[in-house]
Amino acid sequence: MIEEKEYEHWDQVIRPESPVFSLKLREVWEYRDLLVLLVKRDVISFYKQTVLGPLWFFIQPLIMTLIYMLIFGTIAGIGTDGLPKALFYMTGIISWNYFSECLLKTSTIFKDNAHIMGKVYFPRLVMPLSIITGNLVRFGVQFVLLAAVILYFVILTDYEYHITPYLLLLPALVLLMALLSLGLGLIITSITTKYRDLAYLVTFGVQLLMYATPVIYPLSATPESIRPFIAYNPLTPIVEGMRLAILGKGELELFSLLSSVGFTVIVLFFGMIIFNKAEKSFSDSI
Amino acid sequence: MSKAIKVEHLSKIYQLGQIGTGTFSQDLHRWYSRMRGKEDPFLIIGEKNDRAQKGSNIVYSLKDINFEINQGQAVGIIGKNGAGKSTLLKILSRVTRQSQGNIYLKGRIASLLEVGTGFHPELSGRENIFLNGAILGMRKTEIKRKLDEIIDFSGVERYIDTPVKRYSSGMYVRLAFAVAAHLDSEILIVDEVLAVGDFEFQKKCLGKMGDVSRQEGRTVLFVSHNMGAISQLCTSMLLLEQGELALQTDDVRKAINRYLSDTSEEIKTSWENPGKQFESPYFLPLRLKVASASLQNGERNSFSNEFPVRVTIDFEVKKWDPSLEICFWLYNDDGQLVFTSTNSDTSPGEWPEIKTGENSLAMDIPARFLNEGSYILSLSSSLTMKEWLIHPEKSTVSVRFSIKGGLSDSPTWYERRDGILAPVLTWKKA
DSSP, rough: HHHHHHHHOSEEOOSSSSOOOOOHHHHHTTTTHHHHHHHHHHHHHHHHHHHHHHGGHHHHHHHHHHHHHHIIISOOOOOOSSSSSHHHHHHHHHHHHHHHHHHHHHHHHHHTTHHTTTOOOOOOOOHHHHHHHEEEEEHHHHHHHHHHHHHHHHHHOOOOOOOOGGGGGGHHHHHHHHHHHHHHHHHHHHHHOOOOHHHHHHHHOOOOOOTTTTSSSGGGOOOTHHHHHHHHHHTTHHHHHHHHHSOOOOOOOOOHHHHHHHHHHHHHHHHHHHHHHHHHHHHHHH | OOEEEEEEEEEEESSSSSOOOSSSSHHHHHHHHHTTTTTOOOOOOOOOSSSSTTTTTTEEEEEEEEEEEETTOOEEEOOOTSSSSHHHHHHTTTTTTSSEEEEEEOOEEEESSSSTTOTTTBBBBBHHHHHHHTTTTTHHHHHHHHHHHHHHHHHHHHGTTTTTGGGOOHHHHHHHHHHHOOOOSSSEEESSSSGOHHHHHHHHHHHHHHHHHSSSSSSSEEEOOOOOHHHHHEEEEEEEEETEEEESEEEEHHHHHHHHHHHHHTTOSSESSSSSTTOSOOOOOEEEEEEEEEETSSSSTTETTTOOOOEEEEEESOOOTTTEEEEEEEEEEEEEEEEEEEESSSGGGGGGOOOSEEEEEEEEOOOBBBBBBEEEEEEEEETTEEEEEOTTTTTEEEEEEOOOOOSSSSSSSSSSSSBBBOHHHHHHHH
């Protein structure tokens, strides 16, 4: 019997410990259909049984833009880098929406999906990836809206729009935003399996973070005294970069962009490690 | 024969004292008190923080489990509540991780700890088949290929493009099981999912699972409290007792008998609710009792078959609901379900009146109807077609009695007969 044991070939071994850092990307790839279906589920269930349907994707950023124009643009009189207010705010809003939606949703994946994850195994990373992809669809739709508004300004007003080479930066910036929110989300969701406090902190923390990021004001309009603090925010070069890429106006230094990339890499790395550790036994503690 | 699963020295440990208290501030507080050498302020009440007894706050949910399972076997896993069945399944299906030991597997493993995991109420039946299939590890092309078969098996073809939130619970379960039954994995893990759906469908599921192991040569692990289903389906058994593997055998009956004799010792001829167990506004069981006019056998729970067995159910109703159904399930010592009976088996005019407050219902199991042997009678109740109040598979409201002697007045028949029942029928000239 002992001899037989040595020749036995096993396809899979489940051990008590797994490597500290393993992405299991091959496994995630095997489950790519699940990822697509989860994205589809989220998109469809968002507007099922609503009268306006997918129009809801447009309504929220439109109304937000109008309100920002009124409050920050007109009442508070904050400058917009010489850009038309509507375009300035809308670019900021849809970029920020993408980041905050990704972060908020990924930071609760263990809690939201406990009923699924407690019953079936699949590579856990599929869940956060589906959130990021799903929101990308939403971002894409809203981007079309932004393009339409730009077109409206070009045709009906004397706004001159120039496509700049910075537009090529757009995919990279979106990716950076996705990875940063993924990394932060993984860290938060892993910690919240033990400490629920953080979940409450995140919801309003994200709101506060928006004010520390040049979403409703341009970086160029910040006073010298607080400017360094805002410039250190890793989200600042991303949001400013988005405006630079789409509207051709924004402050983007190579150094701050690179440090933002560096920050993202570190966060993502830690996120993966802590997520790997948490997913092993989260169903015991949640 | 080639092996499908090998488990070596598997243990799962829970540390009672060291689970996070839930919030960060409390953990900080705990850490600070410990630093000053004080008692942990958040220790669970009733748990002694005794330093002399080191290691007492470690609980083994599973302890040093070793077994091998051959390919194509259908293995039943049985044990009392808390014996570690679910933990074992959870570890095997990788939902949680073991503390010690390794598991070796051959082939894909699919687990069904629940039917319909990940079903989304807003999506249609068809969309949910794809989603659920993908969660269970199927590729899209695979599901597409089997779609017709799945829909056909579920029997909900007409509603396949309706959102599942409009499904009846029965349809929901049918669809969910249909997806799971068509998984193509080499190893299938199933946990009590058969406790749902109507009888017909349960039979269909059992048949399907039997096919899976017998004809397709796949390995099935099956946890259930339903000994009838286990004995029908399984070719091998694992019996767990308090986290340890008490018995692994191919003799299915032997394992079932050991399990039943172990559990039924605690069950007496009467059951009294110790507190508010199974409390609901519609039905709160107070007492369940079996009695017989015969007590000549000396043993208190052994009845002569000459007399009927009287079953008395006392219960309290706070909120009256016309659909309240009270039911008992009678099992023999093989774990086979002998029959079930409910308060609504007759025409509505004859139903016993149930009012708010305390009620007492009684019925007789006829004399000379059951066979000699011991029986377990479990109570269940439900709001018909709406919800279970006490699920029959999970009911611990049970009493036990045995029938001994008094089988007939015939000079040639006085001991146990083959067959499940032993009714005395009167033969006449036609």
